[in-house]
Amino acid sequence: MTAEPAAPQSRPGRTPRLPRSARRFQLLGAAREVFVAHGYHAAAMDEIAERAGVSKPVLYQHFPGKLDLYLALVDEHTERLVSAVRAALASTTDNHVRVERSVRAYFDFVNDPSGAHQLVLESDLRSEPAVRQRVEDSFAQCVRAIAATIVVDTGLTQDEADLLAVGLVGQAESGARWWLQRGATIPKERAVEQLVELAWRGIAGYPRQTPYGEAGETPVETTPVEVEAAEPA
Template sequence: MGVGKTKRMPRAVREQQMLDAAVRTFGQRGYMAASMDEIAELAGVSKPLVYLYLNSKEDLFTACIRREARALTEAVRAGVRPGLPADGQLWSGLRAFFTHTARNPDGWAVLHLQARTHGERFAAEVAAMREEIVAFVTQLIAAAAREAHRDPDLPEREVAGLAEALVGAAESLADWANATPGVTAKQAAATLMNFAWAGLGDLMAGSPWPAPEESEEEPVAQAG
């Protein structure tokens, strides 16, 4: 079953195909309901080959979490434009985040829903990624505070709290954007930017954060 096929392709490539199929299946069906038969079929390989390469359903799921976590953190880091002022950096990072979660809804479901609802081992994997993102956002906010020459008024603990708030808001909005037909990555990023940068007070007073003009090199992904 498929042994002939597998010889034509390097193991690394075949493995990525299995992970693609697994992320899609875990993300859409949920970890419990997903079957190894289904994953093997979707990957176009035999079930024994999936076990040979990835060992067990648990290990396959762990490999999915790690790959999707790395892809997400790399997308955000790559998206942030270091030369911009603080709000521009935040905007570019949020655009990258929501574009990634909109384009990879199954990967996001694996990370934010499935990985946290099926035991502490998987939850710890995704907690490590979250800590990395919170640390990154903390740096961004601290740099913004230094830039504004206001460090003495914004103590380290307050910066850490703001980063937690921002990351929690982004996670919640990514779930919402992916579950709400017609919400684009750009809209989700703009909502969060309004909230995080301008605040509800400014919004109510009619002063949202002034989003820059759309640049052509950043196509907006459709959610869903």
């Protein structure tokens, strides 16, 4: 009998051949771990390849250089944050809930065990124009999404709505980062609640232009200021 040829064996320490998309996913995961642990400047392509279980040539087939790899991660995680904010706004017509879910999106983002938020909100490569542009674009996209909701609901000008949206996004981002840096000494739910109430007490002063009502109900004009009852004659 002729013995069947032995199945090809992977080289020790190397991962088996994967479809290109799966390999890219694997490389990005390994790179994220290294960048989060060491920062951009101290991270080495050798370590990323080793952690992914591939040779450096394989790594370079997917990403020509370290910056390309870093930018791919920044793109991935900025898109994740923007999508979370947009989903929060689209999930309800209750503006208090919209504010709560938008703030929560930032807390969920920084609280991800992977530490990926560091690549977006605390990058040591913000001086690199390509990184800075991506981070600023993600901030602007979140602002535009919130501002669009404010314009529709309140009738404020675009500039006024943009200003309020910048304040809300800045508060959510700064608050979430501070919370994490302080070691989450305040329970997450309580921290979200506090920031939401701070934001809501301000933004609720802008009444809806056309209040939502039950089907067939005639909208009633509202005002945040109570009208004093007339004194009896």
